[in-house]
Amino acid sequence: MASVLTWYDVLGVLPGASPGEVHSAYQARTRLLDPQMFAGAPPKVLKAADIARAAVDGAWRVLRDAAARQRYDEEIGARGSADGLDKPAPVPSGPGAEPYGRGVTADMAMAALADLMTAHPGPARRVILPDLRGLFTRSCLRAAGDLGLHLEMVRLTAQPMPVEGLVVDQSPPPGTKVRRSSTLTVEIWHPPRRSTGT
Structure with a gap:
């Protein structure tokens, strides 16, 4: 399977899909991959169908189980391991830590400006x-x-x-x-x- 894809892509659902949506997508994919749909198909089509069946079954094994799905989501970065958003940080006080806005110091603003002015490599050509x-x-x-x-x-x-x-x-x-x-x-x-x- 291509590394740029997830099990969600294999089933054609979003990471936030409900268990029922995941199950429906799995059933729809298995109907499309029913061997009767491939009667008389050329060998390369049959081989692709076998690959697709294995991928769909792999996606189903991971996404149907809540614990396995949560581990997978954390692995791919679909969901964080913590619940909710971080609590707001207190406004800093002291030398070099004057507030620039809520929780933003002058040092942080200067670092962000320096980052904007630094050349970053683009994606590989x-x-x-x-x-x-x-x-x-x-x-x-x-x-x-x-x-x-x-x-x-x-x-x-x-x-x-x-x-x-x-x-x-x-x-x-x-x-x-x-x-x-x-x-x-x-x-x-x-x-x-x-x-x-x-």
């Missing part, structure tokens, strides 16, 4: 492409956006069902180092519409 195969379209879009990549999607299904597609291949391949703002081409597969036979 090159990124290593993660493996996006087995992700659903929205998660792929988020990962590409986080990396500063342009995404070109190639739909593989001529008459797709109106459901979220699955990434089955990408070019350049995973592990390739590319410039930010490069174009990443992904192949998206949807289950085909079923003929109703009139």
